[in-house]
Amino acid sequence: MTLRKILIHPDPRLKAKCTPVVDFSTDRAKLADDMLETMYHAPGIGLAAPQIGITERMIVMDCVKEEGGTPEPMVLINPEVVWQSDERSVYDEGCLSIPHQYAEVERPAAVEVKWQDVDGKERNEKFDELWATCVQHEIDHLDGKLFIDYLKPLKRQMITRKMQKLKREMARG
Numbered sequence: 308m309t310l311r312k313i314l315i316h317p318d319p320r321l322k323a324k325c326t327p328v329v330d331f332s333t334d335r336a337k338l339a340d341d342m343l344e345t346m347y348h349a350p351g352i353g354l355a356a357p358q359i360g361i362t363e364r365m366i367v368m369d370c371v372k373e374e375g376g377t378p379e380p381m382v383l384i385n386p387e388v389v390w391q392s393d394e395r396s397v398y399d400e401g402c403l404s405i406p407h408q409y410a411e412v413e414r415p416a417a418v419e420v421k422w423q424d425v426d427g428k429e430r431n432e433k434f435d436e437l438w439a440t441c442v443q444h445e446i447d448h449l450d451g452k453l454f455i456d457y458l459k460p461l462k463r464q465m466i467t468r469k470m471q472k473l474k475r476e477m478a479r480g
C-alpha cells in the first residue's frame with residue numbers, strides 16, 4: 308500500500324467532473340487499498356479519487372468513529388444516489404482537501420446509493436446519520452463540488468483565501 312498525496316483546494320482537479328470507471332482489473336483493488344490507507348492516515352472518514360488527482364468516479368469511506376469500534380471500510384465505484392429522504396439533517400462538515408475548516412451543511416438525512424464494488428459487482432445500500440452525510444459529500448467530489456460550495460460566497464471566499472495561504476506556506480516548506 309502507498310500513501311497518496313491529498314490535493315488541497317483550490318486545484319482544478321478538485322473541480323473536475325470525474326469519468327465513470329470501466330476497467331475493473333486488479334489495479335482497482337490496489338488503488339482502493341491506497342485510498343483507504345491515505346484516508347485512515349489523514350485521518351478522515353471519506354476520500355474521493357479526485358482528491359488524490361485521479362478524476363474517476365471512485366470513493367472510499369469508513370464512518371465508524373467510536374474508539375475501539377470495528378472498522379467498516381467501504382469502496383464505492385460509480386456511486387449514484389437513487390433515493391433521498393425528505394427529512395434533512397445538518398452536520399458540521401470538513402474535508403481533507405480543506406484542512407482545519409468546518410461549516411454546517413444541510414443535506415437529506417438518508418439516501419439510498421447504488422454502486423459497483425472493486426470486482427464490478429452491483430451493490431445497493433441505504434445510509435443514514437453520518438454515513439449519509441459522508442457518502443453525499445464524497446459523491447459531490449466526483450462532480451467537482453466541495454462542501455464550501457453550499458456556503459455563502461463571502462464565507463467560501465474567506466476559506467479559499469486561507470487555503471491559498473496554507474498552500475504557499477506548504478510550498479515554502
Ligand SMILES: [Zn+2]
Pocket residue numbers: 401402403404444445448
Ligand atoms: Zn471532501
